[in-house]
Amino acid sequence: MISLCFIYFKALNIKQSKMDESKCNASDVFCHGQLLDTIQQSGIYPDSKTFVDMHMLMNPETVLKDFDELMKQGQPTVEAIRSFVQDHFDGPGGELEVWIPEDWSENPELLQRIKDPSINQFARSLNDLWKILGRKVLPMNHPERYSLIPVPYPFIIPGDRFREFYYWDTYWIIGGLLAVDMTQTARGMLYNLLHTVDRYGFVPNGGRIYYMNRSQPPLLIPMIDLYFERTRNIDFIQQNIYGMEKEYNFWIENRTIKVKGPSGTEHAMAIYRVQSTEPRPEGYVADLDAIQDLSG
């Protein structure tokens, strides 16, 4: 049974590159298909997220056409794959620039109130992180070449390999921003998430196209509540109430199952899950390894 699952998994994953030019987009390169499979399995990047955070130097159809030409010559060597990537991609993360929040201050009121020197020092080092983790999307002339989901306002990233916004991280980030009076940055991050609701109907797991079929816990309304409790900005609520309702309805309609309690009473329970049977593009090798272990 496990072997059958593995074969099915692989069959779904290794699809031929699509050659119909009019239908090519970044997800044909970064989310599924033979090109993704070949590059990720070549081992040229120890972290599978490196490749899927790069951007294409030409249109996806050209990249896929060149890749098909390469494959016609037989299984490429690791060096040939490395050279193909160098010729067709740049990055990762080159679509973002470091951004220092305009509402950052060295000595916010909260820090002035912390008397213990070591805790004060620790809090100051945390406050300095906003300047390291702030990002802004650079102008994109060809969005179809990128895995990044562009958002209109600057934002704070988790850091390290996570170069984009994340849904539920934003809840904790907004709590931290509000604690040091950075309400403008917090508001911009809320606008970004509301922008994704407006555009896609929901907030994706994170700001890359390969996160579009995944959820994280639905914290948009609670984070707007944090913002409102701090600012009492009723205009913001009035302007965005439809976006909040749209996201709520997405969860009710798409991420809710019925469960029976011990007494037999039926309850609606919200779940977050992945709608995919393929390896995660940014965790590709780890997922194939996990399946291999199961089948062996």
Ligand SMILES: OC[C@H]1O[C@H](O[C@H]2O[C@H](CO)[C@@H](O)[C@H](O)[C@H]2O)[C@H](O)[C@@H](O)[C@@H]1O
């Ligand atoms: O801090 C960002 C997020 O990091 C982890 O999850 C993300 O990476 C996982 C591995 O690639 C991926 O499976 C998941 O979909 C991503 O959100 C962490 O588990 C998250 O809690 C966190 O938001």
